[in-house]
Amino acid sequence: MSKDGISIGIVGARGHVGAELIRLVAAHPRFGLAFVSSRALDGQRVADHNPGYSGELRYSSPDYDQLPGLGADAVVLALPNGKAARCVAAFDAAASAALLIDLSADYRFDDDWYYGLPELTRGDYTGQRRISNPGCYATAMQLAIAPMLDVLAGPVQCFGVSGYSGAGTTPSDRNDPEKLRDNLMPYALTGHVHEREVSTRLGHPVEFMPHVAPHFRGIAVTANLRLARGFDRDEVVARYRDRYAGEPLVRVLDEAPWVSAIAGEHHVEIGGFTMSADGRRLVVVATEDNLLKGAATQALQNLNRAFGLPELTGIPH
Ligand SMILES: NC(=O)C1=CN([C@@H]2O[C@H](COP(=O)(O)OP(=O)(O)OC[C@H]3O[C@@H](n4cnc5c(N)ncnc54)[C@H](OP(=O)(O)O)[C@@H]3O)[C@@H](O)[C@H]2O)C=CC1
Numbered sequence: 001m002s003k004d005g006i007s008i009g010i011v012g013a014r015g016h017v018g019a020e021l022i023r024l025v026a027a028h029p030r031f032g033l034a035f036v037s038s039r040a041l042d043g044q045r046v047a048d049h050n051p052g053y054s055g056e057l058r059y060s061s062p063d064y065d066q067l068p069g070l071g072a073d074a075v076v077l078a079l080p081n082g083k084a085a086r087c088v089a090a091f092d093a094a095a096s097a098a099l100l101i102d103l104s105a106d107y108r109f110d111d112d113w114y115y116g117l118p119e120l121t122r123g124d125y126t127g128q129r130r131i132s133n134p135g136c137y138a139t140a141m142q143l144a145i146a147p148m149l150d151v152l153a154g155p156v157q158c159f160g161v162s163g164y165s166g167a168g169t170t171p172s173d174r175n176d177p178e179k180l181r182d183n184l185m186p187y188a189l190t191g192h193v194h195e196r197e198v199s200t201r202l203g204h205p206v207e208f209m210p211h212v213a214p215h216f217r218g219i220a221v222t223a224n225l226r227l228a229r230g231f232d233r234d235e236v237v238a239r240y241r242d243r244y245a246g247e248p249l250v251r252v253l254d255e256a257p258w259v260s261a262i263a264g265e266h267h268v269e270i271g272g273f274t275m276s277a278d279g280r281r282l283v284v285v286a287t288e289d290n291l292l293k294g295a296a297t298q299a300l301q302n303l304n305r306a307f308g309l310p311e312l313t314g315i316p317h
């Protein structure tokens with residue numbers, strides 16, 4: 001079941017993110033799968049649904065109060081938003097020592113949980129056993145804005161476009177390929193949870209306008225930053241390069257990154273730095289695979305750190 005004794009359980013493993021995690025954990029040199037849960041796929045062979053897995057494990061569908069007894073060292077909750085609390089309560093009731101990582105938005109505002117965006121928050125990790133994993137857009141937006149945080153003047157506007165895997169597997173207009181064909185679908189144009197998440201984490205107001213597009217995976221965020229003084233483009237690019245030097249999962253490019261190039265990649269790309277004539281306005285573009293650095297890869301970074309392994313173990317980079 002587990003390699004070298006570190007076993008990982010995944011709750012909500014039928015989802016797009018759960019599928020990526022199965023693949024990453026299966027290929028990890030130290031982690032193995034303890035269980036993968038799905039109500040719809042209960043009893044079916046994982047290998048029949050996931051080309052990244054070749055073992056004999058089958059999906060199971062335990063009740064939440066059975067989860068702590070399944071012996072996983074860490075359990076990743078990959079359920080839709082609003083569903084994590086009952087799982088967490090089961091682990092609390094059992095006084096389980098298992099590490100919990102929640103991929104939903106449910107604990108991102110809870111100070112009892114470590115918020116795991118390693119490139120920005122790894123210094124806050126002091127061995128917490130409850131980790132909330134930032135959302136895909138929230139990761140891209142924070143990484144795109146952070147290097148300029150101390151020189152911002154006024155709210156930042158972020159125009160976001162996501163592939164429809166971002167909308168999960170529960171059928172909706174936002175993951176319906178027919179309705180998305182030749183289309184760009186705006187939604188939650190004010191007050192999206194990611195707007196609140198990024199504004200809270202950066203301590204600076206961010207205005208977020210998300211859209212979903214016909215491609216499957218990958219997000220692009222175009223951020224508009226007003227600056228307290230005039231900047232040269234070179235000075236701005238140097239800030240980003242300095243900030244992310246030594247961060248293999250954040251690549252600073254000169255040109256604007258394309259979402260078509262980020263699918264399947266584990267890193268974020270930031271580039272396209274464009275200044276207004278007076279140097280007081282910067283537009284910057286970030287792209288990311290929402291299912292990887294926006295979710296599963298980041299979860300793996302957090303798991304690695306929690307088990308004392310190098311942060312990028314099992315993450316191609
Ligand atoms: N998709 C993305 O790009 C990203 C997603 N996230 C977050 O990660 C989590 C997982 O995302 P994703 O894989 O897209 O999610 P899905 O919407 O695909 O849901 C994951 C799985 O949870 C199970 N599930 C669905 N509804 C319920 C329910 N009412 N009660 C219990 N289980 C349910 C389903 O499996 P079954 O019905 O078989 O039990 C489903 O396949 C979400 O919280 C999402 O917000 C974070 C960043 C990026």
Ligand SMILES: CC(=O)N[C@@H](CCC(=O)OP(=O)(O)O)C(=O)O
Nearest residue numbers: 103104105135136162166167212
């Ligand atoms: C297209 C689409 O619907 N995207 C989702 C992204 C959700 C996600 O991936 O992140 P969280 O875990 O932070 O919810 C949304 O905008 O809510």
